[in-house]
Amino acid sequence: MRRRAFLTSTAGGAVAGVAGCIQNTSDGNGDGNGNGDGTNGNGDANDSDTNGNGGDNTLHVATYTSFVDAPSDSPGVWIKEEFEQRYDATLEWHTPQRELTHYVERYNEGAEIEPELYYGASPHDLVRVDENTDGGLFTETDRSKLENADDIGEQHEFDPQGRVIPTYRALCAIVYDGRNVPAPETFEDLLDPAYEGQIGIPTPQDTTGLLFLLWTLNEFGEGGEYDYLDYWSDLLDNGARVLDSWSDVYTQFENDELPVIVSYANDRVYAKRFGNDLEKHRVALLNGQSYANYSGVVRFSSGTNDDLAHKFMDFVLDPEVQAVVAERNVTGPTNEKTELPEVFEEYAREPEEPVFYDYEELSGNLSGWLDDWSRMAAGGR
Incomplete structure (x- = not known):
């Protein structure tokens, strides 16, 4: 037998630190160091800075870095441009290096959380958040305000409390x-x-x-x-x-x-x-x-921009947006009406029934x- 080649990891940011949140990145590579919360290509916004946020016409959304850091193919760049064009609003991405762990810590400290939403939360993220908070970081989503929510395949749902809207899967x-x-x-x-x-x-x-x-x-x-x-x-x-x-x-x-x-x-x-x-x-x-790893968008309980927050959640469920995200993120959609590019039909592999643990199975x-x-x-x- 060969000697085990095991490298202990503390740099992945997955289960390290007080909060221990495991992040869902499309490539699995979460950044685990640093404490700041910056915006990607939009200035030096920070969660402790509550001034100059553009008022009700600016929506702040947090996500993981790789979702926005490659302009040529990351979905975040296209989403920002398309959302701003459709709704005559400004979208500011926040990509703290410690990802969801950053917001868990701010919540537990009683510090302000600037973003309205987090895009890219998976079942294991939700479990870790709830294990390390009193369960109040996120709030339930009012699906009656989302026209596209009824088109989400039932098999993609994973949050029994109705907080996370599933938006894609890997x-x-x-x-x-x-x-x-x-x-x-x-x-x-x-x-x-x-x-x-x-x-x-x-x-x-x-x-x-x-x-x-x-x-x-x-x-x-x-x-x-x-x-x-x-x-x-x-x-x-x-x-x-x-x-x-x-x-x-x-x-x-x-x-x-x-x-x-x-x-x-x-x-x-x-x-x-x-x-x-x-x-x-x-x-x-x-x-x-x-x-199967499902990810979705979830609203912070401290959010105040109700109108834009729901517009964004419905926007990322739109079949056209779902198709673009699938192609750029190399993932699958959750809206059953989405028509994927032909390359998926020829080259993507689909099992008859994916293996999957939902929130309740992971919790505890x-x-x-x-x-x-x-x-x-x-x-x-």
Whole structure:
């Protein structure tokens, strides 16, 4: 057996710090350092600054950095321009480095929270927020004010308290270099000597790694004769490398350092867009499955700009907007009326029934699962 190649991560911002919020980024790479809350390309706004916010015609929305930081393909840039044009308003993105953790801490300190909304909250985010606050950071959404809300597929809903409006989903899957390794078809295949030292996995402190952890938990369960921790132990004994972030893992894949990685089922859509070798970018759905991560928009309970907040929530559910976000973010829509570009039909992989844990299944369990995994990875099991 190969010696385990495990890198302890504290830089991912996922379960570090007081709040320990795990962020949902489309690439799984959340930034975990720093404390400020800036705007992206819109000046030096800060949550402690309540002056000069443009009045009722300016909407402040928080999100994760990668949603807005690449003007050529990030959805946030297009959303800002389109929203401002449609509603004759100003949209200010806020992208604090610690993402939702930043707002959890401000809420617990009694400090002002400037944004009206957070765009990109997933079930695990919601669980972490509620575990580390009194549950009052977000408020329930009045869906009667959203014309497009009735078109959300029921399978995409994950918040029993009705706070989060699901806006997109990502499907965790295995991406492999079809030129150099065979296609894995099952979880057990990844334990084969053919993949020894060939697999890269983000730490579960990163969103993508967490999705894979939950996927294995669904497959093997916990506490049995052979459970998800036993499977992970065998993966590590077979030389699987656990890295700090999805970005680190994907970089090694692109550099031909790792031929098998935990990534996303729409990888070939991304590869086709940039003219990459599609034989290298192959997607495997283990046991015909993938793990679904839903994300949505949620309103801070301190919000005051009711009109623009609801307009924005309805706007990001509009089928046209859903299609643009899906293409730029390489994710899937939640509005059933959305018509995706043809590239999705040809290159996206869709399981018949994705694996998924909702808020109620994660609540009260997530922290324990992560703690148990950390002990196992450190050699404590």
